[in-house]
Amino acid sequence: MGTGHGMTPRAWAGLTLGALVLLLVAATALLVPWHRPPAPRVDQLAALDELDPAEVARGRAFAAALRPGGYGALAVGLVVALLLGLTPLGAKLVSLVGRPFGDNWIAQAVLGGLAVVLVADLLTLPFAAWRHAVVARYGLSTQGWGGWTVDLLKSYAVSAVIGAVALLGFYTVTRLAPRWWWAFGAAGAAVLVTLLSFILPVLVEPIFNRFTPMEPGPLRTELMALADTDGVPVKDVLVADASRRTRAVNAYVSGFGPTRRIVVYDTLLREAPPAEVASVVAHELGHAKDRDVLTGTLTGALGAAAAVVALYLLGSSGALLRAAGVDSVAEPRAFPLLLALVTVAGLVAAPAQAWVSRQVEARADAHALALTGDPAAFEAMQRRLSSLNLADPDPPRWEYLYRASHPSTVERMAAARAYARGVGR
Ligand SMILES: [Zn+2]
Numbered sequence: 001m002g003t004g005h006g007m008t009p010r011a012w013a014g015l016t017l018g019a020l021v022l023l024l025v026a027a028t029a030l031l032v033p034w035h036r037p038p039a040p041r042v043d044q045l046a047a048l049d050e051l052d053p054a055e056v057a058r059g060r061a062f063a064a065a066l067r068p069g070g071y072g073a074l075a076v077g078l079v080v081a082l083l084l085g086l087t088p089l090g091a092k093l094v095s096l097v098g099r100p101f102g103d104n105w106i107a108q109a110v111l112g113g114l115a116v117v118l119v120a121d122l123l124t125l126p127f128a129a130w131r132h133a134v135v136a137r138y139g140l141s142t143q144g145w146g147g148w149t150v151d152l153l154k155s156y157a158v159s160a161v162i163g164a165v166a167l168l169g170f171y172t173v174t175r176l177a178p179r180w181w182w183a184f185g186a187a188g189a190a191v192l193v194t195l196l197s198f199i200l201p202v203l204v205e206p207i208f209n210r211f212t213p214m215e216p217g218p219l220r221t222e223l224m225a226l227a228d229t230d231g232v233p234v235k236d237v238l239v240a241d242a243s244r245r246t247r248a249v250n251a252y253v254s255g256f257g258p259t260r261r262i263v264v265y266d267t268l269l270r271e272a273p274p275a276e277v278a279s280v281v282a283h284e285l286g287h288a289k290d291r292d293v294l295t296g297t298l299t300g301a302l303g304a305a306a307a308v309v310a311l312y313l314l315g316s317s318g319a320l321l322r323a324a325g326v327d328s329v330a331e332p333r334a335f336p337l338l339l340a341l342v343t344v345a346g347l348v349a350a351p352a353q354a355w356v357s358r359q360v361e362a363r364a365d366a367h368a369l370a371l372t373g374d375p376a377a378f379e380a381m382q383r384r385l386s387s388l389n390l391a392d393p394d395p396p397r398w399e400y401l402y403r404a405s406h407p408s409t410v411e412r413m414a415a416a417r418a419y420a421r422g423v424g425r
Contacts, residue, residue: 090336
């Protein structure tokens with residue numbers, strides 16, 4: 001063997017992690033619009049003043065009604081993950097599930113892993129049900145308990161399929177390459193994230209919604225022309241039957257290149273005049289034009305690869321292994337430990353992810369304003385979105401910083417006003 005001066009897998013892993021983190025920082029620095037300060041607070045407050053106080057109060061009451069369940073689910077999810085991962089409980093659960101199969105490693109890896117996730121899901125299920133009850137009470141959901149349950153089972157099934165593939169792949173690699181699995185695992189995680197971001201919209205969306213091409217007419221022509229002006233080729237405009245589950249309105253652009261299509265909720269078409277629909281679609285075209293999905297996929301893939309290497313390095317800590325009652329982080333019985341570490345990392349990373357998302361969304365808003373040149377329709381649409389989606393137009397600062405994926409309604413209205421002033425100048 002070597003002279004003792006060769007680098008160990010652990011040293012390589014440290015080096016790889018450093019390189020991946022540097023790449024992630026560089027990609028974020030280059031691709032995320034850093035310098036996009038929010039519209040002046042004075043404009044925001046002026047916008048807030050013009051909103052219907054009853055609607056503002058309703059949005060705030062709705063947010064307050066959802067809060068206990070939302071944070072309850074977060075807390076219970078964390079406690080369950082820590083209990084299963086940092087005590088031998090999770091490892092025992094994995095062993096228990098594998099026992100009827102003669103402790104076969106595939107059964108432990110796949111069925112044991114899924115059982116751990118299922119336990120966490122079931123314990124947070126009451127919060128999900130509570131959420132649905134609140135959303136239905138406020139009239140935002142049009143779905144009964146039957147439809148809600150069917151959706152829940154469908155999403156469990158989708159997660160189980162993806163989870164089984166990931167678990168089987170991961171533990172096959174840890175067995176085949178006990179010293180270097182982190183390198184293959186990191187590459188595999190990056191590939192999985194990339195595949196999911198391309199495949200999920202195509203394979204999973206139709207499980208939950210039906211999509212029909214928008215009938216030829218002035219609106220379809222206008223939307224296609226908008227995409228054309230923007231230089232974003234679009235294959236078709238589809239209408240999603242979102243009304244079967246919600247009154248909320250939305251639109252998005254999915255697919256790449258020749259498969260790209262604009263998807264509009266039927267609720268949006270029912271509620272908003274054409275100029276406002278155009279404003280929403282122009283925002284979505286902004287995401288397509290700035291390649292926000294590709295950026296998200298790239299940073300997601302780098303983040304996932306870095307996470308696998310970090311888990312390997314952290315997982316060789318004797319204290320964690322002892323706490324979890326396992327010998328190695330690479331065995332299926334250590335899956336609950338990995339899940340606990342990922343859960344904690346997710347909670348810690350949430351504010352940074354939310355900040356990146358808000359910056360990207362603000363850029364898409366600016367794109368929509370420039371493309372349509374219609375700040376009045378943009379502002380009217382923001383008011384309508386806020387009212388129909390029961391949003392709090394100006395949410396509490398701490399909650400906004402922790403998890404708001406979009407600028408607030410008053411920020412978006414203020415951005416339209418700032419744009420109008422700039423054009424009028
Ligand atoms: Zn957006």
